[in-house]
Amino acid sequence: MKNRLSGPIAWLLFPVTVAMMIFILAPLLVTVAISISDTPYVVFPPRGFTMNWYAKVLQDADFQASLGFSSLLAVSATLGALLLGVPAAYAWLRAMSFRGAGRRPRSCSRRWCFQC
């Protein structure tokens, strides 16, 4: 198969890939693991299992207020970006059609092509 990885390169890529996946996921998994640990201080490997921390956080007034504000912020930022961005993207495409429609070789369909 021409598009597949094979031979010594593949054997080299495999451990690197596995290592990088661990690298990417480690801090996320560690945070989750510590959050269900049954100790009031950080200890690894986590001891026991508890969902108490989650119950505590969900009942916390500060957390509830922050969660509300974060959600409001996320929704309004998305709406704002849509309102500004959709017309701009549309205009950008049209502005590109004004100029240079014939400058690029036919064979290259990419607008931001470094090669041509």
Add this chain to the structure above:
Amino acid sequence: MAAHPVQALPAASLPRPRARLRVRLSASHATVAALLLPSVVFLAAFFAFPALGLLACSFLTQAPNGTLGLPLTLEHYRHFFDTSLYTHVLLSTLRISLVTTGVGIALGYPIALVMVRSNPVVSRIITMIVIAPLIVSVVVRTYGWQLILANGKTGILNWLLLTTGLAKSPVALLYSETAVVIGSLHVFYPMMVLPLASALGRIDPRFEDAARTLGATSWRIFRRITVPLSLPGLAVGCTLVFSLTAGSFVTPAILGGSSAQMLGMLVDQQILVVYDWPFGATVATVLVAIVLAVNIVSLRALSLRRTARKT
């Protein structure tokens, strides 16, 4: 690879979709301007105006009572470059950004290659894992690294090293430039891998096949075909990783502490703690100028190399 025979058709019988497309896409300049106006106004008011304000601020003098005013002065810039503490922070910012970008390139290529070339299931899983951290806040990810890298026996990495017997005593990684590089690499890794993968995906596999039939080794193919053809993606990745790392604030603040300071922290400190707006603005201006300069120089070098190769 089965070649599709191309038959010559009489020109008149060919459909002409391009002409129709052209008609549909053409619009008056007024429409385009009207559609762009909200974004332009927004960026002018909330980006250009404050940025220029900060730039102007760096040339002003702050009176003892805190008000900013004339005379215009270059004193703050002189102060910045004359103080070894600040040039030290500047150099450390550059070093951390360059090392992060370099390690990002070295670790980005393998994953981007696997993403593009391996079987669809594996490549989809890897793509998801690479993108996954993007939906988790930088603060959370950085605190995750703090848990892992913590000095002493409480650190998870140290626990791992001691348990497996790889190290006799705990290593001190947290609050060092290495920790900041690790954290930054984790935060900005997708910015390197995704453009690289998209550039690698556009390479016609026949080029590599042709080189292989001519007897080139895998390494030579990678060096002479894969890398040159993926340079556009590499340029985007390097620009993103370098600029974002140089300007980052959260990662060095949590993982670097006081021993691996970066310019972003210096700006924060000068403006929010010392209340020295002109000097904070100076540091910010130096940061932006250096990031711009490095990007322009490296992109220029890249395009020169490309044109040199073509002729």
